[in-house]
Amino acid sequence: MPLNTQAIGKSFPPVTYAVGREKVREYAQAVGETHPVYLDVDAAREAGYADVVAPPMFAAVYSAPAIGPALFDEEVAIDFARMVHGGQEFRWGPLVVAGDEVTTTATLKDISERGPMAFYVFETVSTNSQDETVCVGTWTNIVRGE
Amino acid sequence: MPFTEGQELPELTTTPDRYLTVRYAGASGDFNPIHIDEQFAQQVGLPGRILHGLWTMAQVARAQTEAAGGPQALRRLQVQFRGMGVPEQEITVRSTVRELRDGNALVDTRAEQGGKAIIRNAEAELSLD
Numbered sequence: 001m002p003l004n005t006q007a008i009g010k011s012f013p014p015v016t017y018a019v020g021r022e023k024v025r026e027y028a029q030a031v032g033e034t035h036p037v038y039l040d041v042d043a044a045r046e047a048g049y050a051d052v053v054a055p056p057m058f059a060a061v062y063s064a065p066a067i068g069p070a071l072f073d074e075e076v077a078i079d080f081a082r083m084v085h086g087g088q089e090f091r092w093g094p095l096v097v098a099g100d101e102v103t104t105t106a107t108l109k110d111i112s113e114r115g116p117m118a119f120y121v122f123e124t125v126s127t128n129s130q131d132e133t134v135c136v137g138t139w140t141n142i143v144r145g146e
Numbered sequence: 147m148p149f150t151e152g153q154e155l156p157e158l159t160t161t162p163d164r165y166l167t168v169r170y171a172g173a174s175g176d177f178n179p180i181h182i183d184e185q186f187a188q189q190v191g192l193p194g195r196i197l198h199g200l201w202t203m204a205q206v207a208r209a210q211t212e213a214a215g216g217p218q219a220l221r222r223l224q225v226q227f228r229g230m231g232v233p234e235q236e237i238t239v240r241s242t243v244r245e246l247r248d249g250n251a252l253v254d255t256r257a258e259q260g261g262k263a264i265i266r267n268a269e270a271e272l273s274l275d
Contacts, residue, residue, distance in 0.1 A: 023173075030173035031204040032160055035216065056211065056220045057204035061174050081190075085199045089224035095217055138224075 003118055005111045007075045014105040017062040021098035024054045027061060044097070051098035059090050059135040063124045066104035067139060070122055076108060078120060079143050086119070087140035093133045101129050109138075116145030149251040149274065155241040158209035162197060162233045170201045197231035202265055206257055209239040210270045221250060222271040231257075231264045241270070249274050 021041070028038035036043035037053045044052045054062075071078060096102060103126065110121040124137040167181040176198055179186040187195045203225050211217050231237065241255035251272045257265040 027173040030166070030170045031201060031208065033208060035211070037216065053217055055204070055207070056217050056223070057200065057207045060200040060204075064175055085227055087224070087226045088200065088203060089222065091222045092220060 003111060003113050004077060007108050008111055010075060010108045012066065012070045012106045014103050015065040016101050016103045017065060019054060019062065019096055019098050019100045019102060021052055024052045024098050027058050028055055031055060031057065049097050054096040056092050059137060062102040063104045063126055063137050066106040066124055067122060070106040070108065082144045084142050086142035089138040091136045096134050102126050102134060118143045149243045149246065151243055151246055153243040155209065155213035158205060158239040159236055160205055161236045164233055166233055167195055167197060170198050195233060199227040202231045202257055205237060206239050206255055206265055206268055209241055210253065210272055214272045219272045221273050225265045225268040228266050229262055229264050231259055235259055
């Protein structure tokens, strides 16, 4: 069956994520971070931040509510049973701290085929309330052929 | 922190404990049962529960930020996920500075478990400021 590539370019509604202090700490602990700027408000303030700093990979958390619906979109029509997360890139701007509100928009950038595999590439662009781009994510999902 | 081409960054080793995937599911919001339900994972043909790829990527990121002295240095990280990480087995992240360019260090990095790459062809960009 030829790959349906009509959804390339489709953008999904922006989603705003409010970054909470305890969520940042919970995440930092789950990934083994020990740097005090992630865990201790006083240490973060002493280092010049308004509140605890989200580890860079917390981008996976604030982007998730935007990328989720894109993956499940009916027009994109990904076969989930055969999907694996093949690759990921994040490019970071200014650090995110607790108290920030981060708005993420997901776009389907490409659908391509290589042998029996289909590649779905999504981009997420996340901005803070000062309209600075805090992270651009490129999500490559691979769907194995039948 | 000054870097030099060819420099090896400090190796990061970590052993995800038996319940790590449950804590990461809660922390990240990714409750895909292949990560938290042993029976479900086996039913879909996996050896058992597997690690979240983005958790493993976070270990690669942590190796970079710890070497560079903080989160502000990590400008970019790109990885390919290969194979499957599993709980209760040590993971090693190794990183080598490939090139210094435009005030950034480009670092080749990979994560291995049990002698197999679970993240490979990964590249990090660290600010030298």
